[in-house]
Amino acid sequence: MSDLGSFVKRLRDIMRNDAGINGDAQRIEQIAWLLFLKVYDAQEEDWEFDDDDYESIIPEDCRWRNWAADDGKGHGMTGDALLDFVNNRLFPALKGLDVDADTEVRKAIVKSTFEDANQYMKDGVLLRQVVNVIDGVDFGDYEESHAFGDIYESILKELQSAGSAGEFYTPRAVTDFMAERIHPKIGETMADFACGTGGFIVSWLKQLALQVRTTADETAVNRSIYGIEKKQFPYMLCVTNMLLHGVEVPQIVHGNALLKDVLDYTEKDQFDVILMNPPYGGSEKASVKSHFPSDLASSETADLFMSVIMYRLKANGRATVILPDGFLFGTDNTKAAIKKKLLSAFNLHTVVRMPSSVFAPYTSITTNILFFDRTGPTQATWFYRLDMPEGYKHFSKTKPMRSEHFDPVRAWWDDRHVIADDETETFKSQRYTAEDIAENGYNLDLCGYPHEEEEILPPLELIHEYQEKRASLNAEIDRVLDAIVAQLPHGDDQDA
Known part of the structure; x- marks a missing residue:
């Protein structure tokens, strides 16, 4: 050709x-x-x-x-x-x-x-x-096959304009940054339990390819990946993607990662590294929630995936996960329980807050990257707010996020320090102890973005934004009501 x-x-x-x-x-x-x-x-x-x-x-x-x-x-x-x-x-x-x-x-x-x-x-x-x-x-x-990998990427990007199929594709700049910061090592296993077209797996393989020295290394890399995808179409695309990237035996499963009791997972079901962007905004049936302990049985899809991730991460393993703002600021009983487990059993060391338009124009929901490992409980968490690059009002289909836009985070990563935002009297970067977070009701909405002028959005984006804000408001109302109820006298006191 x-x-x-x-x-x-x-x-x-x-x-x-x-x-x-x-x-x-x-x-x-x-x-x-x-x-x-x-x-x-x-x-x-x-x-x-x-x-x-x-x-x-x-x-x-x-x-x-x-x-x-x-x-x-x-x-x-x-x-x-x-x-x-x-x-x-x-x-x-x-x-x-x-x-x-x-x-x-x-x-x-x-x-x-x-x-x-x-x-x-x-x-x-x-x-x-x-x-x-x-x-x-x-x-x-080899050259033509390698070049075709880029063509295949363009096909996957086109999914974003094909209706609901847009959920299958996470911007490559984001998956590459996450894979880079997780520091892959040859011999480790990596999983994505909602792998879509395989973007995170490809970014993982790219990082490991830099370390390959022998045929044994190459074999270990090809056997290191595991993915699950619920929907048939992205599953097909993912398997093809793996073959194109030299994975001879793609360990990609067509199935639903939420349909197994999490308490049944053993060490053989666990992985060294988990990289993923769980589906969010969905509501799961009671039959799905029955696979989780009652305190973790949320109806929100992203919450359930967080529980799966925690149960399937090896001791000393590392995870990097994209989650919406709703997970960070939600303080209802289930969300608080999930975050309490995250901080008490895992080390949530970093949260990178991303601009709202990273996934634009396909969704306006603001997302965050959580970095944690299973090395012990959280002592403290660093938050870093990634602002829009100079000259950008927002990202778009024609001006997407690029790898270099993460350079400010890279520069800060190995030299962590507090960065004050004098204009808003808040912080662009700050360290909070686990005690600080617990006292705040496990609300992780820290180092957030300053209020922006309201812009007129297309109807579908407006609906998505409304749903997200409504979820946030409901969570805040529940928190306030719980606080009020806790202050009310008990029935015996009223009788007295």
Whole structure:
């Protein structure tokens, strides 16, 4: 393929003419399963080279090389014949693969990837054109395969404009910063229990790649990762992402990390490092909450993931997690219990507060990065407020957050000191003891941003902001009411 840069545009232009493709989400999903088969076929070539006895789990006529390859002389399937093959042979065969507990992970991922995949295109000639563009990428060529990693990143970014799919992508500048600050070491295991398209895992692998010296190192890196993803589409994208980044046996599970009793986790279920951005804003059913101790059984998704993280982090392990403001300032009984456990059983050493527009324009919810480890209880926590870089009013799709925007945090990280904000008589950076935080009702809303002028937001963003502010107000009302009730005389005193 001569011009990797035009890859996405060429596919988009072809698909616009197909009556079966309705919007960005369907277009990207169509590209995703085709890409998976192409990438998997290239990976199988390597496995066959290394192992003469290797047998594919995919039926011979359904392997990419045998139905998708076109010699350029019109011998490839096209039109109605191609549509019939894909709809009535390929998809039923891959969805119905015989997989059991003994099936190798590298083979089992084929069925799990296609479980809920969809074939939307209705024009077989246009489908042939799309297949030809994808088949033109030479994944056997190191340089071209490496360059395609950047193209794949652009596909993942496009998810943000595909409706609700935007939740699958955390800005790469953020995942890279978090992976860098966690200081990965070869031989450690890393997990993300809501891994989406695999952004945190890729950032982890990039950090470890700098340390690889031997083939043993390389093997250890490839075996170091573990991910769980609830939704089929990002799961497919994540598996493909792992194959593109040289992970031959992606330990990525299609499932829900909240559907197991946290008290049942043992040491073998724990990891050295946890990096993740849990889904937030969702409300879980009572059946999900039943998997957690009563004092930690929140209905808020992010709260439940925090409990999973705490139960699945090894002794002396390290975690870096993105959480919304609602977790920091919420003081209802469950949130307070989760934060009390966090401070009493873990060392919450750093909280980096991020500007509200880091995830703009897809959500206006303000988020924070929590850094903690399982080395003992928290003695004190440093808070650092990361302000907007000079010349930026806010981040946007065309002006996203970049790695260098974290440079002020990097400079402060190894030389921690108090930074006063004289304008607002607050702090940009400050250290608070665990006792300070406990006395404040476990409200971690510290070193926050000064009040900004209200801006007119689009309706959807306005609704998101309203919901977040309402949750904050409800939490504050509950806290005040609890304080008032505590001051009221008991029934016996009233009778007297």
